[in-house]
Amino acid sequence: MELKLRAEVKNLLFSYGDKKVLNGVTLPVYEDRVTALIGPSGCGKTTLLRCFNRMHDLYPNANYQGEILLHPDQRNILGKEIDPMEVRMRIGMVFQKPNPFPKSIYENVAYGLKVRGVKKKSFIEERVEKSLQQAGLWNEVKDRLHTPATALSGGQQQRLCIARALATEPEILLLDEPTSALDPISTRHIEELIGELRKDVTIAIVTHSLHQAARVSDYTAFMYLGDLIEFGESDQIFTNPKDRRTENYITGRFG
Numbered sequence: 001m002e003l004k005l006r007a008e009v010k011n012l013l014f015s016y017g018d019k020k021v022l023n024g025v026t027l028p029v030y031e032d033r034v035t036a037l038i039g040p041s042g043c044g045k046t047t048l049l050r051c052f053n054r055m056h057d058l059y060p061n062a063n064y065q066g067e068i069l070l071h072p073d074q075r076n077i078l079g080k081e082i083d084p085m086e087v088r089m090r091i092g093m094v095f096q097k098p099n100p101f102p103k104s105i106y107e108n109v110a111y112g113l114k115v116r117g118v119k120k121k122s123f124i125e126e127r128v129e130k131s132l133q134q135a136g137l138w139n140e141v142k143d144r145l146h147t148p149a150t151a152l153s154g155g156q157q158q159r160l161c162i163a164r165a166l167a168t169e170p171e172i173l174l175l176d177e178p179t180s181a182l183d184p185i186s187t188r189h190i191e192e193l194i195g196e197l198r199k200d201v202t203i204a205i206v207t208h209s210l211h212q213a214a215r216v217s218d219y220t221a222f223m224y225l226g227d228l229i230e231f232g233e234s235d236q237i238f239t240n241p242k243d244r245r246t247e248n249y250i251t252g253r254f255g
């Protein structure tokens, strides 16, 4: 199958005040593939992920230069003229800790559509069901859609957050350490889900677990001190890294 670019990070420089965090990162993100961002704590993985949905606009001391081009139209989503809210509709994000709204399961998933002004009830209902099915949660919640989301287990809440992110049919789904607060069974569930979702949506995931990166991703980017050291197919990165620093990291010599 032909490999298509979904997004392209070009020469991205980022700092919080005087603190440089990304030193000119360039990275391709391929359509319908999973890209894992790995590297020691503080190397800038989360910062890079957050740039994709303009989360950094929420920090007053954030400075950045460079581009993230969204294909096929090649619009630079970091452009000052681009509305961050529009970007957040096109690029969904799921965080480390499940963070459902204090609303019903249904309202959580319908939220993004309602914010977009969608009014047709049958459309919203269909989309809620589809998103919950994609997130592997439908069978568990279909009889209690109007009960509080906060009554779900942690793993269910995280799948609900994935369903919420999918409801607006994002072009890219960003997952920031999505299983770090979950038990091994919920973690396995989410990993299986990522395998299913990659048929429909492009995914970028930050993870501290090298096993997880190797299991779920097609491509891996290794970052170190704000630089992208090596990018390649995950098989190659984990079995035959080209850079000594990548090798040291994946063999546990630092990090």
Ligand SMILES: Nc1ncnc2c1ncn2[C@@H]1O[C@H](COP(=O)(O)OP(=O)(O)OP(=O)(O)O)[C@@H](O)[C@H]1O
Pocket: 016, 019, 021, 039, 040, 041, 042, 043, 044, 045, 046, 047, 048, 059
């Ligand atoms: N809002 C902020 N203000 C100032 N510095 C920040 C802010 N957020 C992150 N940093 C710093 O930027 C650097 C990169 O942080 P980032 O969270 O992107 O790294 P990371 O690779 O995701 O780390 P971890 O694996 O520990 O989550 C760190 O040194 C961090 O302390």
